[in-house]
Each structure stands twice: as structure tokens, then as C-alpha cells.
Amino acid sequence: MNSLTINANSPVSTRRIGEAVGKALGSGDVVLLAGPLGAGKTTLTQGLALGLGITESVMSPTFVLMRELKGRLPLYHLDLYRLENLPEISDLGLDDYFYGDGVTVVEWADRAGVLLPEEHLRVDLEYAGNRSRSLCFTARGERYEQLLTGLAARFEAKS
Template sequence: MIIESKSAVKTRRIGETIGKEFRPGDIILLAGPLGAGKTTLVQGMAKSLGVTGSVMSPTFVLARELEGRLKMYHVDLYRLEKMPEITDLGLDDYLYSDGVTVIEWADRAETLWPDDHLRVDLEYAGDKARKLKITVHGKRYHEMLDNLALKFGEKR
């Protein structure tokens, strides 16, 4: 499914809609160039979970644990380029937890992700516009996609 966003406000709203569907153990993978809106999307997800305070990209700390109705593990792989650096993070502790794991720059470690996940590829579609391509793997995430399609009137 592809959703177009013409503003950061709509990108956050898309994130909120995704986040309202979160259950323990959900895995969300984000990919796209710098400035495409990955962190903006995460801000909306965090808001839907009741996370208070600012949500920033964990580029320099690599991972942040955010408290809300569910824990959100916000991971950023931007600074890591080699697979040994990424595997040393202990991502399994996040991926197989009772929280929600959201990973920015997930395309840097494609082979590490579980079969079941939701992936959002963001790309520029103009000055402030973005295109979000959402793909799902696993029954759980097909349900999420159906709800997103209803909310945003998009075709799958």
C-alpha cells in the first residue's frame, strides 16, 4: 500500500494510526533517505502509545526505550555500517520483547529481521511531500494494513 503525505503533520498522523494498532511484540522496520520522515513517523507512533516528552532519533545512542501503554524500543542503525556492529547491539532483546520495536535504517540489516513485521519505506515526493510504501509480512500485519487502508482510503 502507498500513502502520500503532503506534510509532517500528516506523516505523524499516519504514525499515530499505525501506533493505535500496536500489540506487544510488534516489529516496525523503517527505511528511506535522510530527512524522509522516519523519525516524524515514529513521533506519531509514540504519541499513540501515550509517550510523553520529545521523541528524537537515537542516532548517537543507537536505541531509546520509551514508556507508554507499551514500551517502545526506538532503534537507529544510521551510524552502523558493518553487520558485526549491528549484531553486537543485541537486537534480539528488543525484537523478542513484550514491547514494540521500531527500527530506523532497517535496510542496513535485512537478514536479521523476523519473518513477521511491518515495513515502511519513505521517499521524497516533492518539497514537503512524502510517499510511504507499506509492506507487511505475516497475518498480524495484514490486519494492521487493512485498518490503515480504511483510515486513509488507500487501496492495497
Template sequence: MKSISIESKTAAVTRKIGQAIGQGLRPGDVILLAGPLGAGKTTLVQGIAKGLGVMGSVMSPTFVLMRELDGRLKLYHLDLYRLEKMPEIADLGLDDYLFGEGVTVVEWADRATALWPEAHLRIDLEYGEGARGRRLRAEAHGERYRKLLDNLAAKFGDWR
């Protein structure tokens, strides 16, 4: 498993990181996000969406559980915040999204770790320095995602 970390001082930087991730995504990719409320998960997804060419605003699907957005690839944006029990999450039928032709990004992914494919990119976000500062730690599970992290490291000198 390869991992890299970065400090993001603003929401704009977090979106730029997400955009770089989105530009490198391919059909079937799965991005799992974890972190406390307000840590920047949706902000990162906004950047990922931009990198995928999604037009318009990207909002958290907390109350609808999933939003499907059109870009160069279909983006399936899931939010499991309102679900706390594995049976509830397992009954959603996520396989259509996880193994489809689009990209799946899951907020609060730590609530259903048993459901995710072995190969994925996991990003943990937490509060950093200052009111808008965030720390991101990305872990590549699988060769595909190791290459994605290598590309990110080349774009962002702050990644380590």
C-alpha cells in the same frame, strides 16, 4: 505480502499516519523503516509514539543507537544510521527488543535485513511532491501485519 501506499503532503500528516499505526500495535510488534536522510522516518516514529501514549518529545537516537520510551507499551526506538557493517549490528543483542513485550521501531532497517523476524511491518519513505511531501509504502510480512494494514486502509482513504 500485502502493501499499501500513501502520499503525505506534510509532516503533520506523516505523524497522523504514525499515530494510527501506533494505536494498533501490540506487544512484540516490529516496524522496520527505510529511506534516505530527511525522508520522514523520525517524524513517523513521533506519530507511532503518540499512538502508543508516549509523553514528551521523540528524537532520533542516531548517536545513542536506541531510546526506550514509556507509553501504553514500551517503545524501543533504534537507529542504525551510524552502523554500516553487519557484525556491528549483530553484536548489539537486539533479540531482547525484537522478541520482548514492547514495540520495536528500527530506522535504517535496510542495513541489517538478515536480523529481522520474518513477521514485521516494513515502511519505505521517500521524498514526494513539494518540500514536505513524502511517499510511504508499507509492506505487511505476516498475517498480523496484513490486519494492521487493513485497519489503516479503513482509516485513510488515500491508502491504496
């Protein structure tokens, strides 16, 4: 399966979906997040962190660009919002995260354009009401397609 849309009707629901994804993540996995301000990218990341067994609180790393959190695997949480151009993003050395042993989650991932790895799990978050968000997952690569199939079994047709 290479795409799946799940509706989350509250931040708790978004975290729960993230937690299920986080539990399925493994070493070297990359999750790219897109969607407007306040769509829930950090909230989803809080769930991913829970699923990775991280107990530290997850805040938006907007002003530090990257935070490393320690769980079952390291979580590299990046936020590219403030970065305007590709050379600036290139300086971050993203490949060290993407091809490292941990899990990489990138908010505002589209800012990195061609620097992004071909294989990844992408989530487009959209407003669907005051406390409702639609989470559109896209899998690029077999590994992530399998992950989505597992997620669908759990969340499809539920909110």
C-alpha cells in the same frame, strides 16, 4: 492486505498516519523503516509514539543507537544509520527487542539485513515533493496484514 501507499503532504500528516499505526500496535510488534536522509522516519516514529501514549519527545537516537520510551507499551526506537557492518549490529542484541514485550521501531532497518525478523511491518518513505512524502507500507505476516487492512480503511485515497 499486504501493501498500501499513503501520501503525507506535511510532517503533521506523517505524524497523524504514525499515530493511527501506533494505536493499532501491540506487544512484540516490529516496524522497520527505510528511506533516505530526511525522508521522515523519525517524524513517523513521533506519530507511532503518540499512538502508544508516549508523551516524552522523540528525537533521532542516531548517537545512542537505541532509546526506550515508556507508554502504553515500551517503545524501543533504534537507528542503525551509523552502523556499518553486521557484527557491529549483531552486538546490539536486536532479538531482545524484537522478541521482547514492547514495540520495536528501527530506522535504517536494512542495515541489519538477515538479523531482521521475518514477520514485520515495513515502511519505505520516499520524497514526493518539498513537503510531500509517500509512505509505502508492506506487511509480512498475517498480524501485520490485518493491521494494514485497518489502516487502509482509514487512509486509502486520502492524503
